[in-house]
Each structure stands twice: as C-alpha cells, then as structure tokens.
Amino acid sequence: MNRARLLVMNAALGPLDYRVPEGMSVEYGSVVVAPLGPRQIMGIVWEEAKLPAHSVPDEKLRPLLGLVDVPPIRAELRRLIEWTADYYIAPMAAVARMVISSGGALRGPATMTEYRLSGGMPERMTPQREAALEALEGEQATIRELAGIAGVSEGVLRGLVNQGVLEPVEVDVDRPYPRAAPGHAVVELSEDQQAVAARLVEAVQAEEFAPFLLDGVTGSGKTETYFEAVAQALRQDRQVLVLLPEIALTEAFLSRFEDRFGTAPIVWHSSLKSTERRRAWRAIASGEAQVVVGARSALFLPYANLGLIVVDEAHEISFKQEDGVRYNARDVAVMRSHFERIPVVLASATPALESLHMADSGTYEKLVLPSRYGGATLPTIKLVNLTEEQPGRGAWIAAPLRAALEDRLEKGEQSLLFLNRRGYAPLTLCRNCGFRFQCPNCSAWLVEHRLSRRLSCHHCGHETKPPERCPECGEEECLVACGPGVERIADEVAEILPDARVALVTSDTINSPEKAAEFVAQAEAKAIDVIVGTQLVTKGFHFPELTLVGVIDADLGLEGGDLRAAERTYQQVAQVAGRAGRGSKPGEVLIQTRHPDAPVIAALEAGDRDAFYEAETESRRHAGAPPFGRWAAIIVSSEDDSEAREAANRIGTTRPFLDDVMILGPAPAPLALLRNRYRYRLLLNARRTANLQAVIRDWLRQVDHPPGVRVGVDIDPYSFV
Incomplete structure (x- = not known):
C-alpha cells in the first residue's frame, strides 16, 4: 500500500489521503499519525470504496x-462504525472516537511507580x-x-x-489480568435453566x-444461565x-462473577x-x-476475538445515548454480533416491546425462564x-403501606419503598407571593435536596443554596416544599418507624x-430495615x-408526553416488585395509585x-409507532431564541x-430551554417501508444555518423533552 485514505477524528475535515513512506507497512484499520x-x-x-472522497494526485x-x-481496527468493527454512522445519521469520525476512546492506550509500553510496606517502622509513630x-x-x-485507602x-x-x-515498586502499566x-x-441449575443454558452453549x-431474547421472570436466575455460555466462550x-445499564449494578455483578469464575472480569465505565x-x-x-463488563461505551472497544455479547436488563432506557452519537446500545449490540458472526443475548424480565416483536416474528430466538429459582414464588400484588x-x-405513605412497614419491622424483615424522583421535593415556592424557583439555564424547576442543602437542576447541574427569604417579595420563612422526593419519603419513614435503619x-x-x-x-448483613430509592x-x-x-406513586411515569409511558411504567414497577420475596419467605407488593383502572395498573395488579x-x-399498531412504524426527531437549538425559531421554521x-x-412541527420542545x-x-x-435516514439527509442538506445553530437528529428517540 503506497497511499492511504484516512478516517480522521475531526468530522469537519472529512476523509484525507496520504502517501505511505518507504519502510512503513500499513493495512486497513491501522491507526496512524499524519x-x-x-x-x-x-x-x-x-478502504477507499467504503469512504468516498475527492481523489488527490500521488505527487x-x-x-x-x-x-x-x-x-489494526478489525474489518468487523469498521463495518459497525459505518453502520452506526449511517443508521443514526452521525459523522463516522464521532463513532470512531468511541473506538479510540483512550488516548493513553495509544502510547507505547509504559511503567509506573507504586508503593508497598517494606516491613520497617517509622522513627516516630503518630496516630496517622x-x-x-x-x-x-x-x-x-x-x-x-494508598492515601484514599488509609484515609490519611x-x-x-x-x-x-x-x-x-x-x-517503591516499578510496575508494568499493562500487566496481565488474572485469568x-x-x-x-x-453450579446447580434447574431443569428450565439447564435447557436454556444448553441452547446458549x-x-x-x-x-x-x-440473536436470543432471554425472557425470565425476576429471580429466575438469568445471570447464572448465561454464565454457562460465558464459560463455553472462555473454553x-x-x-x-456483558453490558450493564448502571455502574451501581457492577459491584453486585462482579461478586457473582468472581464466585463463578474465580476472578473478577475487566470493568469499563466512565469512572475509570x-x-x-x-x-x-x-x-x-x-x-x-477475557470478559469485559461495562456500560454502553464498552460496545465500541476493539475486541480481538469476540465470541459472545450479553445485554443484561436489555429493556433499560439508559442504554440509549442522549447526546453526541444518539445510539441505542441494545440495537447496536445486535448489529455488532451480526458483523462478528457471534451470538447475542438480550436478557430481561420485562423486555422492550420491540424485542418481543422481533421474537414473535422469528428474528430473535426466544428462551423462557417462567419461574423463580429454588422454589421461591412471585410476590402477591x-x-x-x-x-x-x-x-x-x-x-x-397511605395507611395500608404504613401498617405493612410496621409489620415487616416487627418480624425482622426488610422493606423497600420506590419513588423515581431524587431529592426532597420537586418544587419550592413562596407561600406569600407564589414565586417558584426555576433554573436560570433551563425551563425546569429547581429540586430541593435537603441532604446537601441545595436547590438543584437535574438537567444542567446548576446548584444554589436555598435563600433565607423569598427573592421576589423578600418575606422570611415562607418557602414551601411541594410534592415528594425520596429524601422526603425517608424522613416520613423515620417518623413512622423511629427505630428503623433506613438507607x-x-x-x-x-x-x-x-x-x-x-x-x-x-x-x-441485615443492617438495613427499610430501603428508600x-x-x-x-x-x-x-x-x-x-x-x-x-x-409510592405508580402514576408518576404516566405523566407528561412520553410516547412509551405505559411500557416504561410497567417495566419499572414490575422490576421493583421483583425485589420482593426472592428468598424462602413470601413477598408482598403494595402499589399506591390514583388510577387503579388504568390498563397498565390493572395489568400489574393481575x-x-x-x-x-x-x-x-395494538395501540402501537394503530398509531404506527414502533415496532410497526419508525420515529425520528430533529432538534434545533441556539443560545438565541429567535435564531433557533427561525432555523426551525426554515x-x-x-x-x-x-x-x-x-x-x-416545528414546535418548542417541552424542555424549551436546556443548558x-x-x-x-x-x-x-x-412507515417501515420508508428510507427514513435518506429522507432526513436529503431534507437537511438543502438548508443552511447560522454558526450558532445546532441541528441534531435522534433516530428511534426515547426522550421527547
């Protein structure tokens, strides 16, 4: 190869051609400096055929x-980069940056100095x-x-x-991981688990x-089942x-993995x-x-010999990236498996409707675990x-739930209260003049957090201390918290059960x-009586x-303009209900609602x-919504309201x-001001027959915008704010 076409990490530049100097050997996928x-x-x-550009003469x-x-970046991953950029209407450079996501990894071999105790004693001993x-x-x-470990x-x-x-000890930064x-x-598996595990192996x-949809009720042992496929891949x-939706889930998973395989897997997330x-x-x-457990970004790492992908809790909306390249890791995982020619397992107790449709149509193979492991029964609702x-x-907290909490505390059993709203209260206002505390950067109310003594915006991160008097009328001691957040529920539990240990x-x-x-x-260790989360x-x-x-409030998710509100509510409540009665003792779930006849609430009860x-x-079919139709959003934004409005109108x-x-549309977004x-x-x-991406590309190509205007495209959106 005497000339090379480069996909460079700057989307504004486009592909660039270079000469390969004598003595340098490059191939497709080589990472180079130019x-x-x-x-x-x-x-x-x-490949030039995959990355068209104006050709430059050799001289x-x-x-x-x-x-x-x-x-070199393997061909399978290069095809995934191309597909992701095409499907989500994103620059290929932006997708490729997720592959080359560690600048330090691109430097050569390296060592670092670590320290350990030598066995000696200090000349003078102090408490520290x-x-x-x-x-x-x-x-x-x-x-x-070491300072963090020792607390000094x-x-x-x-x-x-x-x-x-x-x-001091000189260590290789890239030292091998335990095997x-x-x-x-x-592992002892039930008959159902053995049948599913055998198919995955x-x-x-x-x-x-x-592609598999592993559909198992909460507590059915889906993890232990797909661990058998992991073991086969290792052999x-x-x-x-293994993709997980939350870092908070990682530690529990690592412990289960180490029990099964003797060592922890490699972890990949933004906090590393x-x-x-x-x-x-x-x-x-x-x-x-060998095994990588990570958040959605782990999907684009350059695996040398991938043999299996598992997407755990595959219904979770946090697998959808909401900025930058707006991709859905669940769907991209299926495509990566397609290019790599390997199995992919989507595991969930409450699968997304799209996944169930793919299984019903025969595109995915559905594997079912219908009952809990070890004889545990599903809770009464x-x-x-x-x-x-x-x-x-x-x-x-209504009287029936209050009585149930008191009963569990008396029996020495644990309880969990769920409300999907952080902080103490979602709105703070002045009882004297009605002033409401709003974020200066977003069209959203500031949420009171009493633990940190802050009013916070959950969209942009803006924080301020609660004032002693109303900024509008100057009245003192007039601020009122409206509505509950989990901090307020925790305070109420402490009042009801003063002896309870609350987390x-x-x-x-x-x-x-x-x-x-x-x-x-x-x-x-049973050091917690009531979990509020x-x-x-x-x-x-x-x-x-x-x-x-x-x-606490099952109706909360049904409010607003979320087109998947009913499905999300069902998934969240069913998942949290699944935490009850996973051992030998039976579980009970109490769902507080103002709309007991709503179809989703009635289905949960039954x-x-x-x-x-x-x-x-049927509702989605009638509306032409996914999986029977396609959605896409075009988001136009600017720091100047009139500029954004004019661009959207154009x-x-x-x-x-x-x-x-x-x-x-166009219409102002529900969150009309953000950051x-x-x-x-x-x-x-x-409709499914439309080439939606081509329609959007051809449409937006006709329109020019001022430099301050940003136009984003969200294919298969999950957020409508």
Missing part, C-alpha cells in the same frame, strides 16, 4: 508520520502513621490511591517513603450470528462482553482512572482480556387506591462502585430478607404481563411531502 498543516492528527486507514500527497503501536500502617497491610498502589493525607505517606517504611476459570465453581460453539478462548482505561483497552485490543386511602396532611439509594448517594458495594454488604433499586439486587415493596403487552401492541418550510412519512440553549423539535413518524 500531518495537517503544522499540526499532527490521528486517523484510521480505511501532491504528504507522507504519513508514524504508525501507532496498537493492533499508625492508622496508615494498619490499613495498608498487603496493599500496593500509587501514593494517591499524601503528606503522611510521603514521610513514610522518606523513612523507607513505604518502598478466569470456566470450571471454577460447580450450543450457539457459542457454532460461532455464528444468533474456546473467545472474549465476552486513565491508567485503568489504558490497561483495559490494550488488553482488549490484544485479546488478553395489591393496589392502594389513593382516592380512598388518602395519606394524612403532608404525608405520602437512601439514589444516584446522589450511590455514585460509585465502592458505595454500591457498601450498600449491598449492609443490606445482605429511585430506579437504581429496581434491578440487579438480590436480598433474601426483603419481603415488602411499596410503590400479574398479567401478556395482556398488557397485547393491548400496548427546516419546516422545506419539508418533503411523502405518503409514508408524517412530519409534525442556556433554546430548543425546537420536529417529529417524524414513518
């Missing part, structure tokens, strides 16, 4: 500067030094990491280094594309990717340190990494009609894998002593999932008129 004016840029060598080509010391010596026994890490300052540890108590052993633990052995020396990202990325690219059983003034579980309190592990350990507690956790689940999905399917006036595509940008939306509803 000159661009006085700068250096990074690019991936691409005008500048030479490549160097070859990056990483394995004594605490450090006790905490660091058997530990080896950087000074910063870095200065204390540097003093121990100077006295030889801590000794997982497929036969480490013997067979698919891994075949090394062919095979064949193939890599495995740069050295950890580098080590993981290079191990994945070299093929040394009862409704609490809030129009009849009204909580007292300023209270949110608050939200993304504010469980914001790291370590804190998640601490919460799980306390719950398993948001959607974080709806999945993944297994507490045998938890026998009561209370849903435990009739199939009836709900059938009704929802797009609207050039709209195509097609029989198989209906276009609504200081004014937003307008157009919504497209297309």
Whole structure:
C-alpha cells in the first residue's frame, strides 16, 4: 500500500489521503499519525470504496508520520462504525472516537511507580502513621490511591517513603489480568435453566450470528444461565462482553462473577482512572482480556476475538445515548454480533416491546425462564387506591403501606419503598407571593435536596443554596416544599418507624462502585430495615430478607408526553416488585395509585404481563409507532431564541411531502430551554417501508444555518423533552 485514505477524528475535515513512506507497512484499520498543516492528527486507514472522497494526485500527497503501536481496527468493527454512522445519521469520525476512546492506550509500553510496606517502622509513630500502617497491610498502589485507602493525607505517606517504611515498586502499566476459570465453581441449575443454558452453549460453539431474547421472570436466575455460555466462550478462548445499564449494578455483578469464575472480569465505565482505561483497552485490543463488563461505551472497544455479547436488563432506557452519537446500545449490540458472526443475548424480565416483536416474528430466538429459582414464588400484588386511602396532611405513605412497614419491622424483615424522583421535593415556592424557583439555564424547576442543602437542576447541574427569604417579595420563612422526593419519603419513614435503619439509594448517594458495594454488604448483613430509592433499586439486587415493596406513586411515569409511558411504567414497577420475596419467605407488593383502572395498573395488579403487552401492541399498531412504524426527531437549538425559531421554521418550510412519512412541527420542545440553549423539535413518524435516514439527509442538506445553530437528529428517540 503506497497511499492511504484516512478516517480522521475531526468530522469537519472529512476523509484525507496520504502517501505511505518507504519502510512503513500499513493495512486497513491501522491507526496512524499524519500531518495537517503544522499540526499532527490521528486517523484510521480505511478502504477507499467504503469512504468516498475527492481523489488527490500521488505527487501532491504528504507522507504519513508514524504508525501507532496498537493492533489494526478489525474489518468487523469498521463495518459497525459505518453502520452506526449511517443508521443514526452521525459523522463516522464521532463513532470512531468511541473506538479510540483512550488516548493513553495509544502510547507505547509504559511503567509506573507504586508503593508497598517494606516491613520497617517509622522513627516516630503518630496516630496517622499508625492508622496508615494498619490499613495498608498487603496493599500496593500509587501514593494517591494508598492515601484514599488509609484515609490519611499524601503528606503522611510521603514521610513514610522518606523513612523507607513505604518502598517503591516499578510496575508494568499493562500487566496481565488474572485469568478466569470456566470450571471454577460447580453450579446447580434447574431443569428450565439447564435447557436454556444448553441452547446458549450450543450457539457459542457454532460461532455464528444468533440473536436470543432471554425472557425470565425476576429471580429466575438469568445471570447464572448465561454464565454457562460465558464459560463455553472462555473454553474456546473467545472474549465476552456483558453490558450493564448502571455502574451501581457492577459491584453486585462482579461478586457473582468472581464466585463463578474465580476472578473478577475487566470493568469499563466512565469512572475509570486513565491508567485503568489504558490497561483495559490494550488488553482488549490484544485479546488478553477475557470478559469485559461495562456500560454502553464498552460496545465500541476493539475486541480481538469476540465470541459472545450479553445485554443484561436489555429493556433499560439508559442504554440509549442522549447526546453526541444518539445510539441505542441494545440495537447496536445486535448489529455488532451480526458483523462478528457471534451470538447475542438480550436478557430481561420485562423486555422492550420491540424485542418481543422481533421474537414473535422469528428474528430473535426466544428462551423462557417462567419461574423463580429454588422454589421461591412471585410476590402477591395489591393496589392502594389513593382516592380512598388518602395519606394524612403532608404525608405520602397511605395507611395500608404504613401498617405493612410496621409489620415487616416487627418480624425482622426488610422493606423497600420506590419513588423515581431524587431529592426532597420537586418544587419550592413562596407561600406569600407564589414565586417558584426555576433554573436560570433551563425551563425546569429547581429540586430541593435537603441532604446537601441545595436547590438543584437535574438537567444542567446548576446548584444554589436555598435563600433565607423569598427573592421576589423578600418575606422570611415562607418557602414551601411541594410534592415528594425520596429524601422526603425517608424522613416520613423515620417518623413512622423511629427505630428503623433506613438507607437512601439514589444516584446522589450511590455514585460509585465502592458505595454500591457498601450498600449491598449492609443490606445482605441485615443492617438495613427499610430501603428508600429511585430506579437504581429496581434491578440487579438480590436480598433474601426483603419481603415488602411499596410503590409510592405508580402514576408518576404516566405523566407528561412520553410516547412509551405505559411500557416504561410497567417495566419499572414490575422490576421493583421483583425485589420482593426472592428468598424462602413470601413477598408482598403494595402499589399506591390514583388510577387503579388504568390498563397498565390493572395489568400489574393481575400479574398479567401478556395482556398488557397485547393491548400496548395494538395501540402501537394503530398509531404506527414502533415496532410497526419508525420515529425520528430533529432538534434545533441556539443560545438565541429567535435564531433557533427561525432555523426551525426554515427546516419546516422545506419539508418533503411523502405518503409514508408524517412530519409534525416545528414546535418548542417541552424542555424549551436546556443548558442556556433554546430548543425546537420536529417529529417524524414513518412507515417501515420508508428510507427514513435518506429522507432526513436529503431534507437537511438543502438548508443552511447560522454558526450558532445546532441541528441534531435522534433516530428511534426515547426522550421527547
């Protein structure tokens, strides 16, 4: 190859051609460094037929500067980059940046200095030094990491280094990970689990594309079942990717994985340190990494020999990326499996309607686990009609749920209360003049967080201290919290059950894998009586002593303009209900609602999932909604409202008129101001026969915008705000 076409990491540049200098050997997928004016840029060598561009004569080509010391990006991953960019109408460069996601990994071999106890003693002992010596026994890490482990300052540890108590150790940054052993633990599976596991193992052995929907009730042991497929992939020396929707779920999963395979898998998420990202990325690219457990971004890592993908809790909306490249990791996982020619398992107790439709049509193979493992039974579900059983003034827990909480505490059993609303109250207003606290950057109310003593915007992160007087009328002690958040529910539990040990579980309190592990350990040790939480507690956790689940406001998810509201409500409530009665003791679920006759609430009470999905399917079919039609959104934004409105109107006036595509809008977005940008939306509803992406590309290509205007496209949107 004497010339190379590069996909560069800057979408504005487009493909660029370069000369390959003598002595440099490159191939498709090679990561290279190239000159661009006085700068250096990074690019991936691409097939010219797959990346069309204006051809430059050989004599005008500048030479490549160097070859990056990483394995070439494989053809299967290059095809995935192309498909993702085409399907989600995103620049290929933006997708490729998710592959080359660790700048440190692109540098050559590296070492770093870590420290460990030498066995010596300091000349003078202090309480901090004594605490450090006790905490660091058997530990080896950087000074910063050791300081965190010991709970002392870095200065204390540097003093121990100077006295030889801590000794330096030079370590390879890319040192190998411990090996997982497929036969480490013997697992007893039920008859249903064995049948499903055998089919998954067979698919891994075949090394062919095979999409599965693993549909098992909560507590049926889906994880243990697909672990058998993971074990088979390890026996064949193939890599495995397991996608999880929340970092908070990772620690519980890692513990189960280590029990089964003897060591923890490699973890990939946004909270990793740069050295950890580098080590993981290079191990994945070299093929040394065996099993990777990660958030959605792990899907685009350059696996050398992928043999299986599992998407756990595949219904979760957090698999949908809402900015940048707006992709759905569940769907892209299926496409990656297609290009890699390997099985993919979508596991869920409440599958997405689209996934069930794919199974019913025969595109996915459906595997069912109809009952809980070990003889545990599904919980009984009862409704609490809030129009009849009204909580007292300023209270949110109705009498039947209050009595059930008292009963479980007396029996020494655990309870869980679910409300998908962080903070203390969603709105704070002045009782004197009616002033409402609104975010200055977004068209949203500020949420009161009493634990942190802040008013916060959950969209842009803006925070302010609650004032002592109303900013509008100046009145003191007039601010009123309106509505409940989980902090308010936790306070109410403390009033009802003053002796109960209450844990608050939200993304504010469980914001790291370590804190998640601490919460799980306390719950398993029965050091918690009542858990109060948001959607974080709806999945993944297994507490045998938890026998009561209370849903504070089942109607909350049905409010607003979410076109999937009924499905999401069913999934959330069914998932949180599934936390009850997972051990030998029976479980009970009390669902507080003002609309007991709503189809989704009635289905939850009856435990009739199939009836709900059938009704929802017919509703979607009638509306031409997914999976029977397609949605797409065009979002126009600017820091100037009139500029955004004019740009949206220009797009609207050039709209195509097609029989198989209906276009609504433009109209102000429900969240009309977000992070200081004014937003307008157009919504497209297309039949399955329409080439929706081509329609949008051709349409938007006709319209120019001022530099301050951004136009984003969201294919298969999940958010409509």
